[in-house]
Amino acid sequence: MKAAVMYEPKKDFVVEEIEILPPKSKEVLIRMAASGVCRSDYARLMWERPSVLPIVLGHEGAGIVEKIGAGVTRVKPGDKVMLTWAAPCGVCHSCQTGKYNICAEAVRERTSCTMRDGTTRLRKGGREIHHFDALSTFAEYAVVNESACIICPEGVPLTSAALIGCAVMTGIGAVWNTARVNPGSTVAVTGAGGVGLNSIQAAACVSASQVIVIDVDEQKLEFAKQFGATTVINAKSENPVERVMELTNGSGVDFAFDCVGSPKTIGQLWDAVRPGGTVVVVGVAPVGENASIPGIQLAFSEKILRGSLYGETRPHVDFARIVNLYQLKKIKLDELVTKTYKLEEINQAFADLIAGKNVRGVIVY
Ligand SMILES: [Zn+2]
Ligand SMILES: [Zn+2]
Structure with a gap:
């Protein structure tokens, strides 16, 4: 062969x-x-x-x-x-x-x-x-x-x-299985590539009230809109944290998904979630790179920082569920x-x- x-x-x-x-x-x-x-x-x-x-x-x-x-x-x-x-x-x-x-x-x-x-x-x-x-x-x-x-x-x-x-399960699973985003919540996603677009459509599919998407590529931000982004932010021309705060009346989003995996984007999303909110790291950081967050905030803000591998898939349940929603034109x-x-x-x-x-x-x- x-x-x-x-x-x-x-x-x-x-x-x-x-x-x-x-x-x-x-x-x-x-x-x-x-x-x-x-x-x-x-x-x-x-x-x-x-x-x-x-x-x-x-x-x-x-x-x-x-x-x-x-x-x-x-x-x-x-x-x-x-x-x-x-x-x-x-x-x-x-x-x-x-x-x-x-x-x-x-x-x-x-x-x-x-x-x-x-x-x-x-x-x-x-x-x-x-x-x-x-x-x-x-x-x-x-x-x-x-x-x-x-x-x-x-x-x-x-x-x-x-x-x-891979891409679809990873992006969707981070939203549905790891974060368990509920209807009406506010969501930010950094990185609108193959995985990020799936986190975006997963958040839109469960009726997140805002899906704010951050990237540095205009073409990717255009795709993001087609997959359910309610607002897009080009981090080259705007400060993404300030913009997210503005869009959420100063409180920050409930859930944020980092589909890039760089120390910088993880830090930005940590600042962009509300107290008690959750940052899910989906992107894989290069070996040897460490993200850092202010230790004092772990207790005082009760923010959660966690990873998600392969959308925490239970493949025999989740793949079938995604295909069903595709057939219903929801994914x-x-x-x-x-x-x-x-x-x-x-x-x-x-x-x-x-x-x-x-x-x-x-x-x-
Ligand atoms: Zn892959
Ligand atoms: Zn096993």
Whole structure:
């Protein structure tokens, strides 16, 4: 099969023929239909977050079940499925306490860049190639865990459904699962990229009374309006904290979501939430960068600062819920896909990602 292989940090992907071994017990072979191009893949490519090489990246995908391994009961050949990059084992401490997004088995797979049994299914001339998040969606086929597969209903295009696997779930889940934003509350979101737009539409979907969006890119702020922003602030020309205070009669917002992940934007949102309000950090800060907040305010303001990984997803519940709301036209997915690419064009797709040309670029197989 054809795959985009990363051999060296900071170099182009090599698109070439490699071998894929059959699925083992509780594993499934997927014929990929689509894979989103995500900033987290780029972080691996640029070695901001090292992995094991060589590796096939890609962690936001959807496809069709081609073949099932022994003991698979959840899916059968021919099923259309969306894939989660944190396939819950169901039995570890995290899973048993409802924290499927930080399943210990999935964390172990992400670190070792292998499948759950510690081995790999990808080869090139006898050489082992590693898996990314036990998915590796930048290839025509992928071997994945059975529990990584969530059935996609008929009539939902897989090119759009693929994005639920990372950007959509991360952005929406931060608002619905982590912060539990309630109707009428006021919300600020920093960063109107692939994840931020989903936090924006999630807040609008649950009837937040204000959705204030902060970015430095006019094009992204335009998209933000289409996804439910009530006010946009260009932080290049306006002080975002002062503007948020103005818009909330000096009190600050109830909830703020940082989809950038920089010490500066975290600090700004800390200042922009009301006493007792919550700042949720969704964006991933570069290794070694520390956010700082005035310690005295932790007690006196009772503000809450917390992180949200993958929207605290319970994938088998949340992916289905998001697809249902998409079918009811309450959540936008198709509009997120601004350009599609062939696998051979993957290096261009990443150049466009970094140039900020797309909401989401998607590789279509
Ligand atoms: Zn688990
Ligand atoms: Zn991602």
